[in-house]
Amino acid sequence: MAQLVGLSLATFPTWIAISQQRWAASLGWAAVWLLVLALTVVPLGGRPAVGWLAAAAAFATAGLAGWLTFRSKASRGAVRDLDAVDMPGALAGVEVLDGPPTGWDQRRVAIIKNSAARTWAITARIHHDGVAMATDQTCNRYTAGLTELINAAARGELIDEIHLMVRATPDDCTERELWLRANIDPDAPVTSVATQLEHLRWSQAGIRTDTFITLVIPEARLAREARHMGGSRQGRLNTIWSLATEIGSILTGPMGATTVTWLTSPELAEAVRLGFAPGDRDTLTGAAHEATTNPDVNAHVPWAHAGPSYATAAVRHYAHDAWHTVTSTVKLPERGATMGIWGHVLAPSEPFERRCVTVVFPIEKQTVADRKAAQAEFGQSLGQGLRDRLGVRTGAKDVHRKHKLDQAEAQLAMGAAMTHPYAVCSTTVPATAPIAEFGRRLDAAIRRGSMAPQRLDMSQDLAFVTATIPLGISLARTTR
């Protein structure tokens, strides 16, 4: 809107020059206006020039004022409530609630309330066999499963975003070490035991993959539905849980997940902590193991400690505790892409590097999707009609675009949902490693997947949160 007003104002000198019949000046001002138009509209690296100026100004102001830096209450000795979330910037409005007790083990699943976006979210950890060794037939089945997931979310008209996050983390082998301690036979031959110890060292060059799904439900949609489930907060939590079970059955059914575990508050806190500090995993796993025999050991991460102690946003990366992260979004190739393009991105280039890929599916309401498709089709038809009347040749790209619009409209009519997905990829390395180099390697990995990387400069903090913290923070939400 501001851009539109700015552009309108920028035409005034031209009109004034015309009204004064100063034709040369009016032509000059028109040229200036066109330049302003180009700077405002044409994106360079994702933003138009004006957008870059605004972002740079905000970044510089915040940097000078010290707003970019985050210091946790714990690091300042100011923690009053261990259960209160204490995290930087975009996560400041997040609160984590315990859902209703569910299932035979009466787990209380964590519900994420984001006051800044006025949304609710729920997160699960998924185990899946992947597609690395799947046949084309299985891949097609999984693809249909993902479509079914989006369609089911759209049909319910409650979920408006689904986040799928994959983290490829260096393997600290803590579980292996604990297992070896418990299982090595005291009478075992020396060679066999020595081999185990050598392998433990080797295995630390391996990686482990964690996968999360987060469902985001806006309050505007939930409040009405929650009335039927008991109203108030309890009604909301019950509604969210019923959505989670519905989506869970699609994950384990058509999408082929072997297990889906909706996270409790301590589990989610751990997932968040490991998002900020992947190196903490060994101590947390060790503590969890010790807690099974020693009740005095606290294996849980309190929410006040789940965030970073210190974090700051640089122009091209984000620094959090002893780690640095670079996050990029991707542009798909024009010729289309195939399933499995993320394989290169999820392969760390060094044993200490962590890679993350988060794919977000914002889902449009069916009515809105139909209207937008009709509008696009109308615009296309109008343009085509004008071109035909003026005798302008219709290029191959126009034909392709028309075909895509027709196809989208046909699919919507057949019950498909409209979504506008995006992906963010990140690399996290210890602060001692050259982050610029690892940023380049991430870009190279994205290119190997036949996509084009776009570094999310001056927004690395928010991009990091979406890429690695499974709390359902959206980059596409335009409200507020």
Place this chain on the structure above:
Amino acid sequence: MARTIATLLSDFGHTLPTRTPTPKESTRREFTTAPSWRGRPTAGAGWVPSRPPVKQYRMTSDQVGIWWPLLTASPLPPTGAAMGTDVANGTTFYVDPHGWVLDDTIPVTNPNIFIFGKPGRGKSAWVKAFLNRMLAFGYQALILGDPKDEYEVMCRHFGVEPWAIGPGMPARLNPLDPGPLAADWDTLDADEHRRRTAIIFGRWVVLLRSLIGSQSIGHQKVPVGPTEEQILTTVLKHLTHATTDSRQLAPIVIGQIWHALQSPDPTLIDDLRYANREEFLRDTRLLRDAVAQLISGAMAGIFDAPTTITIDWTAPIQSLSLSRLEPLGDDAIGMALMCLNSWGTAMRQAGGRRRINVRDEVWRQLRLGTSAVASFDADLRLSRSHGDIEIANAHKPSDYLGAGHTGSQAQQIAQDLLHLGDIKVLFGQDAEVADDLEQLLELGPIARDTVTGWAMGSKGRALVAVGPRLHKVHLTLHPDLELPLTDTNQAIT
């Protein structure tokens, strides 16, 4: 007014637990605060200066397949032996057959491992590395026949001298040794005698059936039906005095069985309901001659005398070298493997540690006919109950079809055997074997391409099938600790 359940139960002295009233939840509206998506603009708050210019694509849900991010399999639990790197996702690949059977999330219901691969692709190295790694967890390895003496280096490394058997060798192994189950026989009660006798006799009869049934008359195998089995059981009872003497279970050898059949005791003839001695001798001629072959043929002096070797039940590895039998042909080695099988079963009955039984060149045993296949089948089926891991090494899946003529019972059982191994390790194969992989193992085109392509690229590469899940695993060997133990090319270098 009907009584409540709580009142009803209280009349009978039971009190239902009561729920403490939960405090009434405040009915305040949600989202009364409205912080900015940027956070707070104060020092130390981590304020967000701008929204990332993320690239979005508008599409209908039928097109979202390209965004599928779940590419690699979630890792298996880090238990058991670390057998290399899963190249699909860079994780260390652990093999833990017993752990997998106990874990419901892993589609493995038996701990048997079938290994297939062209010679020289790394089958033996894989097995030896697996043994070395599992020994650390209290397992014992038993090499049930080492036709190429390739486990000798490993045995000696662990301080165990492998036994060699063959014509003219001093070592004797009696497959009819009752084994550790006969220890302290005189102190056991009658019920325990009956239980142990049933186990021991069961093993003996299976072995004798297999040995006799493996001999041929022309193209036909010697038939071993219920009558023959009844005769053998009765002979064994007579020889061991199992039912008449509670002091000890007399050790017997195959030669004694032949004698008992050749010069039958009158009570034996009565017990078997023959009218007279002549009728008995006439009806058991084929059986007698088949048993005679075992003690006078190629195997004479190997398995027909009391055991002469001392068994160290606590040794980490035990192996029986069969290379000296090689000149006697495949049948001799197959029969030796069968006897060793039975001996291995006796060792298993000692209980104690969990064991890994390795059967190299298993196809030789399977060629001996239906009974031999059935005995192997029984071991595989029972692996869950007796806690052993059975490893069967072969070149290609169709080796199992060599067990008999097309459509024969032996071949049918052998084909079904392939389904008793939920864990399969498939090393590189030539393209001709690819059809077997698809048809017999039902692993599909991905396995076929991997085994004939990727696995042929380097030694030690194998496709490991954990139930229906497939993993491309590259074996890693420690250069100082393991390479000297697993190198099978010493004879060439």
